[in-house]
Amino acid sequence: MHEANRMFVSALSRNAGNMGFTPGMSLADIRAAAPDMLYYDANPMKDAKCLRNLLRWASRFTPRVARGDGQNLYLDIAGASHLFGGVQTLLETIQNQLTAFGFTARLGLADSKAAAWGFAHYGKNQSNIRADTLQDTAKNLPVEALQMSHASTAFCRRLGLKTIEALRKLPRATLANRIGLDGLKRLDQFFGEQAEVTKFARHKERLIEEQQFPDPLATNAGVEAALEALLERLCQRLSVLQQGVRNARLLLERVDHDTIEFSIQLVRPSINKLMLLRLFSHHFETLDVGFGIERMVLMAEQTAPISARQMGLNDTTSNNHGELLDGLINRLSNMFGHQYVQRFSPADSHIPERAFSREFALYPSAPQSWITPFGKRPLRLLKKPVSVLLNDKIEPNMPETIFWHNRECHISLLSGPERIEPDWWRDDPDWRNGTRDYWWVKTDFGALLWLYRVCDQQKTQWFIHGLGS
Amino acid sequence: MSLDTLKEQIIALEMGRSERRVLPLGLLAIDDALQGGLDLGAVHEFTGTAAALFAQLIVQRRGGTTFWLANARINEQYYPPALAQYGAKPEDFISLFLQNTQDLLSAAYEVLAAKAAGCVLIEVSRPLNQIQARKLQIAVQDTNTLGLIINADYARNSVQADEGLLGSTLTRWHVSVLDWNSKRTQLKLYLAKNRRGSPRHWIVEIDHATHHLHLAAISGERTLNPAQQGFGAQALRSHHA
Numbered sequence: 001m002h003e004a005n006r007m008f009v010s011a012l013s014r015n016a017g018n019m020g021f022t023p024g025m026s027l028a029d030i031r032a033a034a035p036d037m038l039y040y041d042a043n044p045m046k047d048a049k050c051l052r053n054l055l056r057w058a059s060r061f062t063p064r065v066a067r068g069d070g071q072n073l074y075l076d077i078a079g080a081s082h083l084f085g086g087v088q089t090l091l092e093t094i095q096n097q098l099t100a101f102g103f104t105a106r107l108g109l110a111d112s113k114a115a116a117w118g119f120a121h122y123g124k125n126q127s128n129i130r131a132d133t134l135q136d137t138a139k140n141l142p143v144e145a146l147q148m149s150h151a152s153t154a155f156c157r158r159l160g161l162k163t164i165e166a167l168r169k170l171p172r173a174t175l176a177n178r179i180g181l182d183g184l185k186r187l188d189q190f191f192g193e194q195a196e197v198t199k200f201a202r203h204k205e206r207l208i209e210e211q212q213f214p215d216p217l218a219t220n221a222g223v224e225a226a227l228e229a230l231l232e233r234l235c236q237r238l239s240v241l242q243q244g245v246r247n248a249r250l251l252l253e254r255v256d257h258d259t260i261e262f263s264i265q266l267v268r269p270s271i272n273k274l275m276l277l278r279l280f281s282h283h284f285e286t287l288d289v290g291f292g293i294e295r296m297v298l299m300a301e302q303t304a305p306i307s308a309r310q311m312g313l314n315d316t317t318s319n320n321h322g323e324l325l326d327g328l329i330n331r332l333s334n335m336f337g338h339q340y341v342q343r344f345s346p347a348d349s350h351i352p353e354r355a356f357s358r359e360f361a362l363y364p365s366a367p368q369s370w371i372t373p374f375g376k377r378p379l380r381l382l383k384k385p386v387s388v389l390l391n392d393k394i395e396p397n398m399p400e401t402i403f404w405h406n407r408e409c410h411i412s413l414l415s416g417p418e419r420i421e422p423d424w425w426r427d428d429p430d431w432r433n434g435t436r437d438y439w440w441v442k443t444d445f446g447a448l449l450w451l452y453r454v455c456d457q458q459k460t461q462w463f464i465h466g467l468g469s
Numbered sequence: 470m471s472l473d474t475l476k477e478q479i480i481a482l483e484m485g486r487s488e489r490r491v492l493p494l495g496l497l498a499i500d501d502a503l504q505g506g507l508d509l510g511a512v513h514e515f516t517g518t519a520a521a522l523f524a525q526l527i528v529q530r531r532g533g534t535t536f537w538l539a540n541a542r543i544n545e546q547y548y549p550p551a552l553a554q555y556g557a558k559p560e561d562f563i564s565l566f567l568q569n570t571q572d573l574l575s576a577a578y579e580v581l582a583a584k585a586a587g588c589v590l591i592e593v594s595r596p597l598n599q600i601q602a603r604k605l606q607i608a609v610q611d612t613n614t615l616g617l618i619i620n621a622d623y624a625r626n627s628v629q630a631d632e633g634l635l636g637s638t639l640t641r642w643h644v645s646v647l648d649w650n651s652k653r654t655q656l657k658l659y660l661a662k663n664r665r666g667s668p669r670h671w672i673v674e675i676d677h678a679t680h681h682l683h684l685a686a687i688s689g690e691r692t693l694n695p696a697q698q699g700f701g702a703q704a705l706r707s708h709h710a
Contacts, residue, residue: 321584321585327583331583332580336565342563355550372554376554381546386544442646446647467521469645
């Protein structure tokens with residue numbers, strides 16, 4: 001960590017700690033003592049993010065998890081430990097999983113938050129302190145375990161009050177004068193005699209609805225009816241939150257433990273039960289319930305605020321129309337895959353095929369205005385330009401007849417040339433032949449063609465790139 | 470009740486809707502031949518070398534969101550920057566390219582019936598059969614959507630091959646480019662099939678500055694001499710017979 005031109009260490013590996021270094025020492029000092037020490041820049045942001053993720057992970061053990069200062073996580077496991085095979089097993093599970101993630105962790109379990117902290121930091125790892133043994137086991141903990149202010153801790157040390165036991169022996173009245181009311185409060189909190197506020201992490205409401213079926217659902221109609229009930233519940237919860245479904249996923253667990261998964265996406269967040277049902281039921285054509293569905297889970301994976309649309313006085317039809325259009329885009333996107341339903345937006349390029357971009361209609365962006373290109377562009381562009389000469393012909397000048405759609409046609413020049421240079425900064429395989437000259441020509445049977453010529457050292461080639469009609 | 474109103478009502482009944490709605494093309498001669506304009510809630514078919522160009526003009530007149538469904542194997546595709554150049558709004562287009570004709574048709578039924586689109590452009594690599602076209606017509610008939618089937622054939626200028634096909638579309642147009650210069654494009658329109666009247670020819674011009682359609686010449690059936698006009702002559706003969 002940098003501070004005023006000085007670099008000091010914020011954290012140390014266990015080995016480094018064993019060598020007598022402590023956090024807060026300047027890097028220069030440590031390097032002088034141990035020149036081959038590896039060091040990395042601290043990244044508090046990343047650490048915080050990592051802790052946040054860990055916190056979320058910890059919520060698998062109990063819903064009441066909190067972050068302390070520094071690198072501490074608090075889990076309130078009251079009423080949760082039996083689900084994981086008892087307190088000791090739970091501690092081991094947590095330790096093992098954290099080790100598997102690559103973390104070094106110390107655990108402490110006690111009846112008060114302060115005591116848990118104290119034992120985790122200064123007691124035996126995984127110490128599991130019951131209320132009746134707290135007084136005994138806490139005897140030998142150092143005063144640092146109380147998390148008093150630095151001044152109070154240092155003061156105690158100076159007086160030779162090294163353990164909690166030593167502090168406890170002193171009469172309270174005099175103690176308050178020595179370590180302050182604050183220190184006294186910490187001591188009380190340690191033994192659970194005074195309350196300590198914990199701010200548990202707020203979980204995002206999980207928008208999941210599920211249903212178990214004692215009698216497995218054996219028909220598609222049954223699944224659909226059950227889904228309708230789930231959607232009803234989900235939509236009700238969402239309407240309270242003023243949120244609409246953007247992405248939703250449905251899991252169907254079959255009796256034979258096969259899970260079938262469907263997901264839907266919507267162009268605009270919606271809590272319209274029937275619309276969502278219709279999007280899902282489209283998938284049911286391929287549904288094989290097997291021996292029956294015993295569990296259904298419906299998750300709203302992504303939600304967004306529902307925008308209350310302004311309804312004009314005489315504008316009800318257009319509003320209704322917008323909803324119909326959204327519904328249609330949703331259905332098509334879910335029928336064929338959202339990547340196939342596209343809108344166009346302008347792109348800034350003089351290369352004809354790069355002058356527009358495609359975007360998914362499901363994810364609309366603000367419309368941009370189209371810049372009219374300088375030259376006349378073909379109404380229809382060929383995805384692949386078509387060579388118009390028979391293989392062995394080489395024509396530097398405009399050919400009089402071309403070969404197209406299995407027939408020969410005479411062409412006459414209408415306008416041109418327009419020269420288009422490839423982007424030199426981009427290696428486009430289609431443009432490797434270099435500069436193109438474009439001409440408009442008309443064939444004898446009434447088609448307007450946009451022809452181009454590319455020349456390289458050996459030969460000149462002619463291609464059709466577009467049509468004017 | 471006037472005869473015209475009665476006619477309108479019969480047409481509406483034929484199409485299974487309470488009221489007939491049309492999109493006038495803005496050219497009196499053509500609108501008269503169609504008894505007011507292109508029927509909304511119906512499917513129309515466009516063939517010929519300039520089918521895509523003419524269909525795009527109708528899309529512009531209709532407005533609203535345009536769904537463009539195309540077989541992904543078709544090499545010729547609308548080019549959005551040029552659509553803007555031709556006066557259309559590329560941002561109103563929603564495209565759906567699918568490999569498989571069956572998928573394309575099921576998408577087309579969905580879009581045509583949804584009442585959300587102004588126009589639906591359906592591009593197929595080969596003409597639809599009667600059942601497919603009929604299903605599209607049934608899907609669209611309760612809406613105000615215009616279904617446009619484009620079967621552009623750039624290799625042929627003749628209409629002969631189209632004659633045998635009796636699709637279930639309300640009209641079939643054969644469109645080709647007659648002349649082109651920097652100011653205007655001249656198109657030959659041949660209304661090969663017309664439920665509302667007889668087949669007709671027109672020569673129209675698109676003004677490149679205003680993107681408007683003008684009538685350049687009327688070559689109505691009475692002035693047409695089948696012996697001189699190879700183009701569409703067969704159809705006219707069969708009509709008279």
